[in-house]
Amino acid sequence: MASLGWTGGVVVGLIAVTAGLGVLAGRHNVVDTAWGLLFAGVGLAAFVTSQGHGDPVRRWVLVVLAGVWGIRLAVHLGRRSAGRGEDPRYEKLLGSGRAHPFLNAVLKVYAPQAVLAFVISAPLQVGAFEAGRVGPVAVLGVVLWCVGMVFETVGDAQLERYKRWKRAQPPEQVAASVMDRGLWRFTRHPNYFGDACVWWGIFLVAADHWPGVLTVPAPLLMTYLLTRGSGKKTLERSMITRPGYPAYMRRTSGFLPLPPRRAGR
Incomplete structure (x- = not known):
C-alpha cells in the first residue's frame, strides 16, 4: 500500500523532531508527550492518502478519534512533565550507555516507540482505505x-x-x-x-x-x-x-x- 510510506514517514519525522527536542531539553521523557501525537499524525496521513479510496464517513471518524485522543494525551502529559527532570524509567534504561548517550537513547527509547506506534496504528492505516459503509x-x-x-x-x-x-x-x-x-x-x-x-x-x-x-x-x-x-x-x-x-x-x-x-x- 503506497500510503505506508507516508504514514511511516510521518512517524519517523515526528520521532526525529522529538529526539532533537529531547537533546535540547536534556531529558528524553519528551517522547511520552509525543506518543499521542504520533497516532494523530498517522491518522491524518492515512486520511489524506486515502482520499478517493475509503468510505468518507469512516475516514473522518478515524482521523477524529485518533486526533482527539492523541492531542488530549499529549497536552496532559506535556503539562504534567513541565518543569520536571528526567523520568526515573529512562534514567534506569539509559544508564548503561553513557559512552554514546544520543545513540543509546535512539536505540532504547525513540526507535522502539516509533516501531510500536507504527504497528499499533494499523487500524487507522487500513480502515481509512475500506470502501464499505459504516x-x-x-x-x-x-x-x-x-x-x-x-x-x-x-x-x-x-x-x-x-x-x-x-x-x-x-x-x-x-x-x-x-x-x-x-x-x-x-x-x-x-x-x-x-x-x-x-x-x-x-x-x-x-x-x-x-x-x-x-x-x-x-x-x-x-x-x-x-x-x-x-x-x-x-x-x-x-x-x-x-x-x-x-x-x-x-x-x-x-x-x-x-x-x-x-x-x-
Whole structure:
C-alpha cells in the first residue's frame, strides 16, 4: 500500500523532531508527550492518502478519534512533565550507555516507540482505505472509544485534583494517603483501562469491513503494553513500596472496573 510510506514517514519525522527536542531539553521523557501525537499524525496521513479510496464517513471518524485522543494525551502529559527532570524509567534504561548517550537513547527509547506506534496504528492505516459503509460494528467501536475517553479524561482529572489536595496538606497527615476516590475506587488504573478501550474502539471501526479485522494484533499489543509492559506492571513495581498502596491493591481491581472488595476477602 503506497500510503505506508507516508504514514511511516510521518512517524519517523515526528520521532526525529522529538529526539532533537529531547537533546535540547536534556531529558528524553519528551517522547511520552509525543506518543499521542504520533497516532494523530498517522491518522491524518492515512486520511489524506486515502482520499478517493475509503468510505468518507469512516475516514473522518478515524482521523477524529485518533486526533482527539492523541492531542488530549499529549497536552496532559506535556503539562504534567513541565518543569520536571528526567523520568526515573529512562534514567534506569539509559544508564548503561553513557559512552554514546544520543545513540543509546535512539536505540532504547525513540526507535522502539516509533516501531510500536507504527504497528499499533494499523487500524487507522487500513480502515481509512475500506470502501464499505459504516455499520453497527463501527458504531460499537465509537461507543467504546467514548467510554475509554471518559475513563482517561476523568481519571486523569481526578488524579490531578488529588495531587493538588495532597500538596496542600501537612506531609505527616497524608503520608499513607492513596488515591482511591472516583474512578480510582473501582480500578487502580482508570487511565490505562480507558486507553485500552480507545484502541479496541478504533479497531472495531476498522474491523467493520475486511481487511480491518486483520489489524487485531494492534489493540492486543496495546493492551499487553498497558497491563504487562511499561504501563500497569512497571508503575505498580514502584508504587507497592508506598504506605497504604498494598492495602489499596488488595481491595481494588487492577484493570477492569469492579466494585471494591471488602476487607478480609
